[in-house]
Amino acid sequence: MARNCRFAVAVHVAALLAMEEQSRTSEWIAGSVNTNPVVVRRILSALAKAGLVISTRGINGGSTLAKSPERITLLDLHRAVDEEETPALHNQPPNPACPVGRNIQSVLVRVMDRAEAAKEAVLATTTLADVTGALRAATG
Amino acid sequence: MARNCRFAVAVHVAALLAMEEQSRTSEWIAGSVNTNPVVVRRILSALAKAGLVISTRGINGGSTLAKSPERITLLDLHRAVDEEETPALHNQPPNPACPVGRNIQSVLVRVMDRAEAAKEAVLATTTLADVTGALRAATG
DNA sequence: CCTTTATGTAACAGCTCTCGTTCCGATTTG
DNA sequence: CAAATCGGAACGAGAGCTGTTACATAAAGG
Secondary structure, three states: OOOOOHHHHHHHHHHHHHHOOOOEOHHHHHHHHOOOHHHHHHHHHHHHHOOOEEEEOOOOOEEEEOOOHHHOEHHHHHHHHOOOOOOOOOOOOOOOOOHHHHHHHHHHHHHHHHHHHHHHHHHHOOEHHHHHHHHHHHHO | OOOOOHHHHHHHHHHHHHHOOOOEOHHHHHHHHOOOHHHHHHHHHHHHHOOOEEEEOOOOOEEEEOOOHHHOEHHHHHHHHOOOOOOOOOOOOOOOOOHHHHHHHHHHHHHHHHHHHHHHHHHHHOEHHHHHHHHHHHHO
16 A cells, blocks of 8 residues: 555644744645645545644635644644554454454454544644654754 | 555454464454455465465364464564555655655655554554453353 | 365455645735 | 736656455364
8 A cells, every 4th residue: 555644744743834934835835845735625624623723815825823833732733634543454344253353353453542632642642733843953 | 445454354353363263264263254265365475474374284284373372463463464554655756856755755654654653663562462352251 | 086165365436534635725924 | 917926726757555366385183
């Protein structure tokens, strides 16, 4: 599969907007991400639906953050662009006549939910302001 | 994408072997997982390479656990069957002429590594014996 | 040695997802 | 009305996963 890079692009786009004063067009953003403006607009559309950015059309149109970078976490961005990942279970339901097959999925769901929650807890501790701070430190 | 369900099958297979006294064939296992024996053998092959199961060919052949269920964690199973998931970054490298594009990936890798470590820490706390215990509790 | 049974694995088709692209309508400004 | 920009549909290319067939390899028993 072509690996899902929506989250990476979303963080990239949000970081760009956080570091820019003005509203920016999808074409300008695409220049930094090195992709097609439509790909950027798809990400921006998801972020807008989550209330993280605001976009306007027409001349002088473009996008800006809807909230301050301190109030946007990486978990917000992750949930905005990635489908709620149901824990990856069997494609075909297991054999219900087998004691293991009948109950394995509920056991799996419980563990995977805990693991996913731990991952999301880490993403929730990092804000967009942390990211731009790290970027400024790396730039020098 | 056809969602990756190797981890779910791996836990299922390992739980079956943990609850059976005897060596079991891939065909028998496939009956509980409800899939093709070759799919099961692919999982078993990965588990064998990780030193978690032992398989023998020929008449009376089949697979058994290589270690006691208390000494196999879900993290062991996860690492055995899932490619080392490099954090999902951009497909095309970002524009190096942009300060954000030049540094965003290293910042992303740092955060994603922490998030992945948190997830793996949860998987490491659950053993195959815990899984079979939950299965027995659900069955009985 | 030969038959039987089982694993190991390559090869292939079908499916789904993602991305990049083209295209067109809608909206805003002047 | 013209220009610029977003919104989003539609399509093809490419990649990964699963299920299947096919065949070589290996072990056990007569």
